[in-house]
Amino acid sequence: MNQIPILIITLPLLLTPILLLIRKINIVYVLTLVISLINIILILTLGIEVYNNGNIIYELGGWPAPIGIRLNADLLSCYFLTFINVMSFLCLVSSKNIIKHQIHEDNLYLFYIAWLLCNIGFSGIVLTDDIFNLFVFLEISSLSSYFLISQANYKGSLLAAIQYLFIGSIGAVFILLAIGILYAHTGTLNMHDLAMKIGQAKFSKSIIFSLGLLLAGIGIKSALFPLHGWLIKTYAYAPSIVTTYFSGTSTKIGIYILLRVFLDILNSISPLEYYKLAQFILFISLLGVLLSTFYAVKQQEVKKMLAYSSVAQLGYIIIAIMLLIPDGLTASLIHVVNHSIIKTGLFLIIAIIFINNQNVMIEDLSGLGKKYPILMSCFVVLGFGLIGLPITSGFISKWYLVTAMLKSEYWYFTFIVLLTSFMTLFYVWALIEKIYFATNNNSSAVNNISIYQIFCVITLTIMTIYLGLETSLTSGIAQNISSDFYRIIEK
Amino acid sequence: MLYVLNMTLFLIGLFIIIRESNLIKKVIGLNIFQSSVFIFYILISKVEGGVPPIISADQSIYSNPLPHVLILTAIVVSIATTSLALALIIKIKDKYGTIEEDDIDLG
Numbered sequence: 001m002n003q004i005p006i007l008i009i010t011l012p013l014l015l016t017p018i019l020l021l022i023r024k025i026n027i028v029y030v031l032t033l034v035i036s037l038i039n040i041i042l043i044l045t046l047g048i049e050v051y052n053n054g055n056i057i058y059e060l061g062g063w064p065a066p067i068g069i070r071l072n073a074d075l076l077s078c079y080f081l082t083f084i085n086v087m088s089f090l091c092l093v094s095s096k097n098i099i100k101h102q103i104h105e106d107n108l109y110l111f112y113i114a115w116l117l118c119n120i121g122f123s124g125i126v127l128t129d130d131i132f133n134l135f136v137f138l139e140i141s142s143l144s145s146y147f148l149i150s151q152a153n154y155k156g157s158l159l160a161a162i163q164y165l166f167i168g169s170i171g172a173v174f175i176l177l178a179i180g181i182l183y184a185h186t187g188t189l190n191m192h193d194l195a196m197k198i199g200q201a202k203f204s205k206s207i208i209f210s211l212g213l214l215l216a217g218i219g220i221k222s223a224l225f226p227l228h229g230w231l232i233k234t235y236a237y238a239p240s241i242v243t244t245y246f247s248g249t250s251t252k253i254g255i256y257i258l259l260r261v262f263l264d265i266l267n268s269i270s271p272l273e274y275y276k277l278a279q280f281i282l283f284i285s286l287l288g289v290l291l292s293t294f295y296a297v298k299q300q301e302v303k304k305m306l307a308y309s310s311v312a313q314l315g316y317i318i319i320a321i322m323l324l325i326p327d328g329l330t331a332s333l334i335h336v337v338n339h340s341i342i343k344t345g346l347f348l349i350i351a352i353i354f355i356n357n358q359n360v361m362i363e364d365l366s367g368l369g370k371k372y373p374i375l376m377s378c379f380v381v382l383g384f385g386l387i388g389l390p391i392t393s394g395f396i397s398k399w400y401l402v403t404a405m406l407k408s409e410y411w412y413f414t415f416i417v418l419l420t421s422f423m424t425l426f427y428v429w430a431l432i433e434k435i436y437f438a439t440n441n442n443s444s445a446v447n448n449i450s451i452y453q454i455f456c457v458i459t460l461t462i463m464t465i466y467l468g469l470e471t472s473l474t475s476g477i478a479q480n481i482s483s484d485f486y487r488i489i490e491k
Numbered sequence: 492m493l494y495v496l497n498m499t500l501f502l503i504g505l506f507i508i509i510r511e512s513n514l515i516k517k518v519i520g521l522n523i524f525q526s527s528v529f530i531f532y533i534l535i536s537k538v539e540g541g542v543p544p545i546i547s548a549d550q551s552i553y554s555n556p557l558p559h560v561l562i563l564t565a566i567v568v569s570i571a572t573t574s575l576a577l578a579l580i581i582k583i584k585d586k587y588g589t590i591e592e593d594d595i596d597l598g
Contacts, residue, residue, distance in 0.1 A: 132561055139568045143575060150579055156597045158586060162579045166508055169521055169572055176565060177501070177528045183558070184535040 004046045005058045005071040005127050008039055008081070012116045019113050028109040029096060032116055036089045039123075043085055047078040051477070057129070066193045072129035076264075076481050080126045080256050083337050087248040087344050088119045090460065094348060094453040095241045101355045102239045103151045111151055115245075118144040122253050131179050131265070132189045134257070135172065138221070142168045145242075145250060152239040154358040160237035164230045171220030174213040181210035191265050199268035211271050214261055215281075222254020224281070224318060225288025228311045235307035237358075240351035243303065248344035251314055252336050259321065263329070263485055272324060282322040286416060289315035293420045297427045302360040305427055306346055309386065312420060313339045319413070320401050327404035329482035334474045335397035338467060342385040342394060345460035349379050352453045365431060366438035374454060376435050378461040383428040385464045388421050393467035393474075400475065493534055500527035512593040514580045518573060525569045532558040532565075 012035050019028050050056055050073055058071040073081075092115065103111055121141025128134050146168070150161035183189060185207060186197040201207075218224075223231040231251065235243045262271050272278040289312045296308035313335070320332035353372065354360045369376045385392035398421060405414045467474055504527055507520025536558035544553040580590055587595045 136564060136568065143571055146575055158579055158583045159595055162514060162576060162583065165572065165576055165579065166517060166521065170505070170508065173525055173528055177531060180528065180532050180535060
């Protein structure tokens with residue numbers, strides 16, 4: 001049982017060089033799927049064990065904590081780990097005949113290897129207990145994601161990839177410098193050790209400088225409002241299945257690092273209270289939510305519309321965290337999972353139907369309701385989830401968000417949440433109207449949709465409805481996590 | 492003083508990445524930017540009066556070897572980033588016929 005955290009990282013890592021030698025795309029694909037499935041089983045076992053018996057700590061090489069590197073699976077890690085790997089698996093299952101049209105044949109096996117590496121990076125970030133290790137895993141996932149984005153044969157893909165490479169590297173170097181400053185102050189890299197020693201360290205301006213660097217670096221990774229430019233380009237120009245994958249995972253990893261660093265490691269110096277940092281982020285994100293919802297309404301291109309909508313939803317998540325009350329953290333954790341499921345589902349449907357298009361315009365959706373009744377009814381349910389209508393999981397997260405806001409001192413923000421939800425209705429309705437009430441003039445949509453792809457979409461839709469009706473799963477775990485966090489803070 | 496020079500290097504690198512349109516120059520900027528942080532790590536590892544960390548009988552103060560090891564990892568990451576960036580730039584040159592970011596026409 002103790003070995004599971006390391007297995008989650010090393011099993012796929014050991015497989016990647018073997019895949020590099022095999023090269024046969026069919027075998028590579030099957031092995032990738034198998035290892036992802038094994039990973040999910042391991043993660044679920046780990047999650048249940050952690051939920052019942054508390055943290056599982058694995059010491060690499062048997063070296064004890066401050067000297068050696070540890071992996072620490074706590075409830076927050078397992079929560080993120082589970083949905084990231086499930087999303088990755090569902091995207092992998094439906095990827096087969098989508099990427100054939102978008103990626104050069106010779107690179108297909110490399111594509112899956114990079115995908116595995118990217119997922120290893122994500123899992124590593126979530127599991128590690130060493131802050132420098134977090135940087136290394138961040139770079140593993142980032143480097144493979146630059147490769148994944150560059151692989152599409154669209155016109156802007158290479159440019160989007162290299163621009164993301166520059167901005168992503170800037171973010172990573174900011175985080176590296178901040179880690180260096182924290183290390184200079186405390187002399188340790190272990191997260192638990194750091195959390196204890198940072199409170200006793202002599203306080204100085206350089207710690208504030210490192211907080212700023214961390215915020216900028218994490219902000220880039222999680223597409224915090226003014227730093228979201230890369231997300232729009234990346235989502236528009238990456239292979240559509242990669243967009244699907246990233247919409248549910250990569251920015252959520254940014255949120256995880258934000259939570260881990262600001263609310264866990266550094267909470268003894270309450271980093272979010274300097275210069276009213278929390279309020280500053282709160283207002284910036286609020287502006288971000290308003291503006292990006294507005295842009296989403298204006299967009300004619302479906303992928304860009306959904307990308308702007310992602311920025312808005314990430315804004316909600318960050319607002320909920322920055323309320324700095326336990327209910328806010330609960331709301332943000334619930335919304336992380338719900339949004340991940342909904343957005344992956346929406347992007348997946350677009351990716352399945354339009355395998356040849358680079359730009360999917362709203363017009364292209366005309367009359368698809370008759371052509372693909374199952375997929376499109378799923379689309380409508382997921383769209384309702386995005387707006388936050390009852391019986392979908394989106395309603396639950398909006399509900400928790402609004403409740404948390406009413407309990408905090410920023411109760412007047414609820415108006416803006418309601419306003420933007422209403423604006424969300426506009427752009428989702430624009431899509432639904434085209435799907436069901438426009439005449440069919442469509443030729444670019446494909447016919448050969450495999451049963452697996454439909455299975456994935458239906459799974460995501462059922463998850464959305466299930467989490468909308470049976471809330472004890474997400475909200476129970478989220479409440480556990482947030483009460484853990486705030487118990488430490490109150491001490 | 493050394494830290495001021497170090498941060499100047501940091502800002503020069505950042506400025507080049509943001510300011511330049513030529514992708515190769517951007518990569519050079521990125522390298523300067525990353526190197527400045529590597530030098531920062533080396534700076535913090537120096538202990539006043541310390542010697543290289545090889546245990547000997549007549550010495551009791553050693554410099555901290557850990558940042559060097561960390562930076563070795565970070566340098567590997569930096570090399571990977573640079574090589575990926577250069578590979579992408581070659582592809583960009585093939586596809587668009589230019590490496591000036593402003594001249595690339597996506598229209």
